[in-house]
Amino acid sequence: MPSFSPEMMREIIMDHYNDPLHKKTPQNPSEYMSIRMDSTSCIDDITIYLKVVDNKIVDCMFNGVACTISTASTDIMCDLVIDKTLDEALYIFKQYTNMIYEKPFDEKVLDEALVFINTSKQAARIKCATIGWNGLEKIIKDDCHHEEK
Amino acid sequence: MLDPIKIREDFPMFKNNKEMQGKRFCYLDNAATSFKPQSVIDACNLYYENETANAHRGDYDLAYKVDVKVDEVREKVAKFIGAKKEEIVFTSGASMSLNLIAYGYGFKFLKEEDEILLTEAEHASNVLPWFKVRELTKCKINYIPLDEEGRLTPENLKKVINKHTKIVSVAQVTNVLGYVIDIKAIAKICHENGTILVVDGAQSVPHMKTNVKDLDCDFIIFSGHKMCGPTGTGVLYGKYDLLCKMDALMTGGGDNARFDMCGNVALLEPPLKFEAGTQNLAGIYGLGAAVDYLTKIGMDNIEQYEHELREYAISKLEKLDNVILYNKDAETGIITLNVKDVFPQDEATYLNSKGICVRSGQHCAKMLVDFLKTVGTVRVSLYFYNTKDDIDQLVEALKTGGNILDAFF
Numbered sequence: 001m002p003s004f005s006p007e008m009m010r011e012i013i014m015d016h017y018n019d020p021l022h023k024k025t026p027q028n029p030s031e032y033m034s035i036r037m038d039s040t041s042c043i044d045d046i047t048i049y050l051k052v053v054d055n056k057i058v059d060c061m062f063n064g065v066a067c068t069i070s071t072a073s074t075d076i077m078c079d080l081v082i083d084k085t086l087d088e089a090l091y092i093f094k095q096y097t098n099m100i101y102e103k104p105f106d107e108k109v110l111d112e113a114l115v116f117i118n119t120s121k122q123a124a125r126i127k128c129a130t131i132g133w134n135g136l137e138k139i140i141k142d143d144c145h146h147e148e149k
Numbered sequence: 150m151l152d153p154i155k156i157r158e159d160f161p162m163f164k165n166n167k168e169m170q171g172k173r174f175c176y177l178d179n180a181a182t183s184f185k186p187q188s189v190i191d192a193c194n195l196y197y198e199n200e201t202a203n204a205h206r207g208d209y210d211l212a213y214k215v216d217v218k219v220d221e222v223r224e225k226v227a228k229f230i231g232a233k234k235e236e237i238v239f240t241s242g243a244s245m246s247l248n249l250i251a252y253g254y255g256f257k258f259l260k261e262e263d264e265i266l267l268t269e270a271e272h273a274s275n276v277l278p279w280f281k282v283r284e285l286t287k288c289k290i291n292y293i294p295l296d297e298e299g300r301l302t303p304e305n306l307k308k309v310i311n312k313h314t315k316i317v318s319v320a321q322v323t324n325v326l327g328y329v330i331d332i333k334a335i336a337k338i339c340h341e342n343g344t345i346l347v348v349d350g351a352q353s354v355p356h357m358k359t360n361v362k363d364l365d366c367d368f369i370i371f372s373g374h375k376m377c378g379p380t381g382t383g384v385l386y387g388k389y390d391l392l393c394k395m396d397a398l399m400t401g402g403g404d405n406a407r408f409d410m411c412g413n414v415a416l417l418e419p420p421l422k423f424e425a426g427t428q429n430l431a432g433i434y435g436l437g438a439a440v441d442y443l444t445k446i447g448m449d450n451i452e453q454y455e456h457e458l459r460e461y462a463i464s465k466l467e468k469l470d471n472v473i474l475y476n477k478d479a480e481t482g483i484i485t486l487n488v489k490d491v492f493p494q495d496e497a498t499y500l501n502s503k504g505i506c507v508r509s510g511q512h513c514a515k516m517l518v519d520f521l522k523t524v525g526t527v528r529v530s531l532y533f534y535n536t537k538d539d540i541d542q543l544v545e546a547l548k549t550g551g552n553i554l555d556a557f558f
Contacts, residue, residue, distance in 0.1 A: 067494040
């Protein structure tokens with residue numbers, strides 16, 4: 001498990017905000033599932049794109065208008081879930097939200113997402129730190145739902 | 150002259166909130182809602198603790214007392230804005246008031262060839278109900294162009310008003326840019342063109358003297374909670390003949406004189422025809438106390454004080470190289486800004502970590518973003534209980550406004 005000093009945590013957040021690797025729109029959108037996440041209480045308005053092949057996430061990206069916290073948290077999320085199975089991604093989602101809401105969590109799977117451990121200090125921003133993750137969960141769960149049908 | 154330090158003693162919110170995030174508590178989000186003086190809270194409690202009964206239909210002393218009180222508050226509100234008592238309709242707030250006009254007047258009278266004029270600076274509450282009217286009547290909605298500062302001017306209205314224009318609906322003070330619009334001149338142009346004028350007074354009535362007869366607007370609406378009154382209270386003023394012509398948004402108990410099961414209904418005269426169901430009686434008690442409180446301080450004093458405090462703030466903010474001001478020349482206590490290269494919501498969080506309450510975002514005036522050319526702004530909004538200390542705290546915090554992640558570490 002990585003251990004970050006506060007200075008490193010700040011750097012990681014600002015790097016993912018200033019230069020988000022996964023902030024883009026897919027060239028071939030038909031291969032992706034997507035969900036638009038906008039909020040009545042803030043300006044964030046992003047669309048999450050997820051490409052799944054044989055139950056495995058092969059690509060994940062997002063685009064739209066977003067603050068530092070939502071941009072960085074969603075970009076890190078993309079890093080974490082690409083090449084994971086849907087079940088693995090959901091497990092990481094659960095650990096991340098547990099961390100955000102100050103419940104016990106499995107640190108091993110969160111890597112850079114650990115930089116958001118202090119989000120509850122600014123409780124009004126929890127929605128920014130989770131907007132991408134909540135979108136991911138919705139896509140995965142809705143898709144499972146469709147398959148059951 | 151008004152003494153904000155003494156005034157703050159009237160507000161329990163200041164007694165009970167000395168600090169936020171370990172810093173001096175500094176409330177600068179008054180365009181969203183305002184704090185309530187003890188007298189308003191006491192008035193609401195008086196209804197619950199001593200005078201609970203339903204209005205309009207009681208045959209006993211207590212119910213009569215409530216009837217008299219509601220009537221007294223209606224009179225007070227009327228006097229507060231220079232109207233007649235029967236022209237004051239109690240609502241749940243500005244949004245309900247505007248919906249009432251949109252459905253009760255717009256939906257009833259507008260036709261496909263008719264036009265509604267708005268501006269791009271309007272709050273969602275003064276846009277979405279009209280969109281609904283357009284959907285239902287197929288009428289047109291167009292926008293009066295704003296000048297380069299973002300103001301609505303009578304000249305620009307003259308350029309676009311035409312024989313199809315039936316309703317002009319604009320804010321007297323817009324919630325993002327805070328300019329005071331010359332409603333009197335706007336009303337004159339509207340009436341010369343056979344158009345009615347609806348005024349959104351949510352950001353103006355709490356901050357300046359209002360006289361509807363002088364303005365000559367056809368409707369003006371406002372919320373109680375932005376003027377030291379309880380949440381869930383609001384007012385619709387309308388010229389009496391228009392109120393008579395309009396439909397009620399809701400019908401039911403308390404707004405009909407008689408009805409039979411064949412469908413014959415005789416509604417009461419305005420304003421009661423619009424007040425079906427049990428009203429927010431405790432809220433109305435509180436609204437009356439809020440009017441008393443503001444009247445005692447004096448609306449002219451409030452307007453003057455807020456303007457001076459604004460000037461003080463602008464003189465300090467102008468000196469900060471990292472701050473972009475969007476409405477330097479506005480008259481009211483609404484100051485819209487950004488810190489260079491900082492997303493507005495991140496700045497608002499940073500200010501929160503410094504004990505300061507402001508609002509970030511598009512402030513519901515989503516269309517204005519295209520005009521301001523920014524995704525959002527930070528809005529600082531003052532009221533008469535704010536002090537120079539509040540401004541100094543804001544300015545000091547904004548000096549280091551780029552250090553947004555300090556809020557988390």
